[in-house]
Amino acid sequence: MSSSEAPGGALSGLVVVADPEDPVAIEVRDFVRDSGREATILDVFDAAQLFSVTVDGPTAVVEPALPMFLRLPGPPLRRISFDAEFQLNECLAHLWAVAALTPAPVINRPEPGGLGTGVSASAALTELRAGVPGGSPEIFSSRPYGPPGEPTDGQGTQWWVQDLDAWTTRPWPELPDALAPSADSSGPYRARWSAPEPLFESVVVLGDRAWRSSPADLDHLGLEGRSTEIVARLGLQLSAVVWRLSPDLAQAWPVVVEPFPDVEQLRMVWLGLGPQLVKVLFP
Amino acid sequence: MTWTIDESRVRPFLTAAERHDVPALLWNAPQPDRSFSGPEDTEVPDAGRPPQARKHFKDFKDGKDRKDGKDGKDGKEVKEMKEMKDVKDTKDGKDRKDTKDNKDTKDFKDGKDNFDGAMAPPGPAAVVRQAQEPPAVGSGGMQRFAAAAELPGDGPEEAAAALRASRINRLLRRRGVII
Numbered sequence: 001m002s003s004s005e006a007p008g009g010a011l012s013g014l015v016v017v018a019d020p021e022d023p024v025a026i027e028v029r030d031f032v033r034d035s036g037r038e039a040t041i042l043d044v045f046d047a048a049q050l051f052s053v054t055v056d057g058p059t060a061v062v063e064p065a066l067p068m069f070l071r072l073p074g075p076p077l078r079r080i081s082f083d084a085e086f087q088l089n090e091c092l093a094h095l096w097a098v099a100a101l102t103p104a105p106v107i108n109r110p111e112p113g114g115l116g117t118g119v120s121a122s123a124a125l126t127e128l129r130a131g132v133p134g135g136s137p138e139i140f141s142s143r144p145y146g147p148p149g150e151p152t153d154g155q156g157t158q159w160w161v162q163d164l165d166a167w168t169t170r171p172w173p174e175l176p177d178a179l180a181p182s183a184d185s186s187g188p189y190r191a192r193w194s195a196p197e198p199l200f201e202s203v204v205v206l207g208d209r210a211w212r213s214s215p216a217d218l219d220h221l222g223l224e225g226r227s228t229e230i231v232a233r234l235g236l237q238l239s240a241v242v243w244r245l246s247p248d249l250a251q252a253w254p255v256v257v258e259p260f261p262d263v264e265q266l267r268m269v270w271l272g273l274g275p276q277l278v279k280v281l282f283p
Numbered sequence: 284m285t286w287t288i289d290e291s292r293v294r295p296f297l298t299a300a301e302r303h304d305v306p307a308l309l310w311n312a313p314q315p316d317r318s319f320s321g322p323e324d325t326e327v328p329d330a331g332r333p334p335q336a337r338k339h340f341k342d343f344k345d346g347k348d349r350k351d352g353k354d355g356k357d358g359k360e361v362k363e364m365k366e367m368k369d370v371k372d373t374k375d376g377k378d379r380k381d382t383k384d385n386k387d388t389k390d391f392k393d394g395k396d397n398f399d400g401a402m403a404p405p406g407p408a409a410v411v412r413q414a415q416e417p418p419a420v421g422s423g424g425m426q427r428f429a430a431a432a433e434l435p436g437d438g439p440e441e442a443a444a445a446l447r448a449s450r451i452n453r454l455l456r457r458r459g460v461i462i
Contacts, residue, residue: 123462136462160462169459192462199446200455214449216442242461245446248439255461264454 011066013038014281017047017095018071023263025071028277035278044072048091051098062102067281070099070108071260105281107206108259111235117259118234123192130230132254136193144189146172154251155193156244162190171196194255199245201252203227204261204269206238209276211269218245221252230254238277240265 014032018025018041025041032039042050054061072092079085100110111117118129124138136155139145147159159172165187172191202213203223210224227241240261243252258265266273446452455461 160460162459162462167459169462171460190462194460194462198460199443200452200461201446202451202455213451214446216446216449218442218446242455244461245443247443249442249446250439265451268451 011038011040011050011064013040014067014069015039015047015050016041016069016071017044018069019043019073022071024261024266025069027263027266028069031274032278032281037278037282044088044091044095048094048098051094051102053094053097053101060097060101062098062104065102065104067105068099068102068107069281070095070106070110072108105283107237107277107281109237117236119236119239119257119259123256126234126257127254130233130254130257132230135253139189139191141189141191142187144172144187145191147191147193151193154246154253156195156198158194158196160192160194162192164188164190194244195247199247199249200255201243201245202265202268203241203243204239204265204273205231205236205241206273206276207280208232209272211272213265213268216249218249218252221245221249223252226252226254230257234259 014029014037016025016029016039020026020041020043022041029039029041050064052063054063072095096110099106099108100112108117118126120126120129122138122140124135127133127135134152134154136151137148139148144161151157151159160169161172162169201216201218201223204211204213205227208228210227212218212223221243223241223243227243230241231237231239234257236257236259238261240258241254242256242258244255245252
């Protein structure tokens with residue numbers, strides 16, 4: 001992570017709190033600047049030092065009140081330095097307060113429960129939190145695990161096993177070397193039902209607006225409306241919902257909710273998303 | 284009662300120079316590879332390219348107007364109607380705003396419940412996608428995307444074929460089956 005664009009003077013415009021190398025942060029910053037506004041990318045540490053929160057009686061005042069776009073990095077996988085991690089957590093705690101209390105628009109404003117979202121690494125848990133009933137059973141294990149019985153209607157007929165370390169997915173019982181437990185691939189694993197040749201659609205959601213990524217005629221499925229409901233229940237403002245569709249396109253099931261859609265997903269819907277993003281950030 | 288701080292006894296945990304190294308310290312330490320595998324993807328992500336060489340969001344078109352996320356083949360009137368329909372379909376203030384009914388407050392009690400231990404929902408840095416599709420180069424790229432998008436869509440089989448050939452499907456399948 002390189003150092004962010006730590007400002008020398010007073011800031012105005014959009015503050016993107018992200019890894020300065022994040023392609024989405026860069027594109028959003030550039031797009032906002034092209035639209036005639038100011039924007040800058042700050043990492044967690046510089047962003048935390050930019051804002052102050054003052055408690056005055058029953059009110060809390062955040063200064064400066066600037067629109068924010070949060071794409072906060074996940075916690076490091078390994079603790080390298082206690083002091084560095086302590087400082088990171090202090091900065092995150094301050095940013096949580098700033099983003100939660102500021103009256104300015106915030107994309108990915110923290111929920112009262114924390115900086116995290118309702119999205120879990122477990123799709124089944126995410127579905128439960130999103131109020132989406134009856135998904136496929138999901139198994140997390142230290143070794144590749146076969147299906148726990150037969151699938152029910154709509155779950156798909158193929159049991160897929162995902163290596164969470166190598167991030168590869170293979171159909172059960174096919175287990176090439178990449179998935180066979182070895183010194184290079186030790187899991188853990190996650191497995192779920194899906195179709196042998198699944199069809200996907202991605203819907204990008206911003207608030208109460210949604211955009212599908214493909215040109216296929218899928219209006220009858222109402223994916224946009226269903227996606228905004230799911231995203232709202234999970235406490236997100238900008239995210240992408242990936243749907244799996246039946247071969248006859250008559251049914252669709254949410255497969256994954258991505259709280260930080262990547263640049264490729266956002267590019268596909270940018271003609272609609274971009275201007276709406278500017279409207280939301282600068283009402 | 285007055286209270287003074289003996290500044291000579293206050294020491295920051297990290298010096299200013301050390302603080303600027305903290306991001307590198309935290310995220311550049313050896314960690315398990317989180318990138319997707321895909322033998323045909325060898326492009327370097329855009330972020331490393333100089334600004335003038337990078338393609339921006341506004342330069343990308345899927346060969347059609349995606350302003351309202353719908354097929355742009357209809358005229359303006361229909362598009363406006365569709366946009367209203369979009370808003371109507373996606374805005375259901377009662378069901379959507381009342382998220383309290385749909386929230387298990389226990390889940391949101393503290394940040395830990397939202398980060399499932401080792402299986403934490405990754406931030407954008409952790410969800411490292413394999414190198415993206417080669418960006419569109421001038422009109423040739425846009426024509427390629429348009430061709431992929433404008434397959435005949437008459438009947439569910441043809442529509443499914445069009446969906447399978449769409450850019451988003453190819454992108455998601457290249458990353459591996461999503462489960």
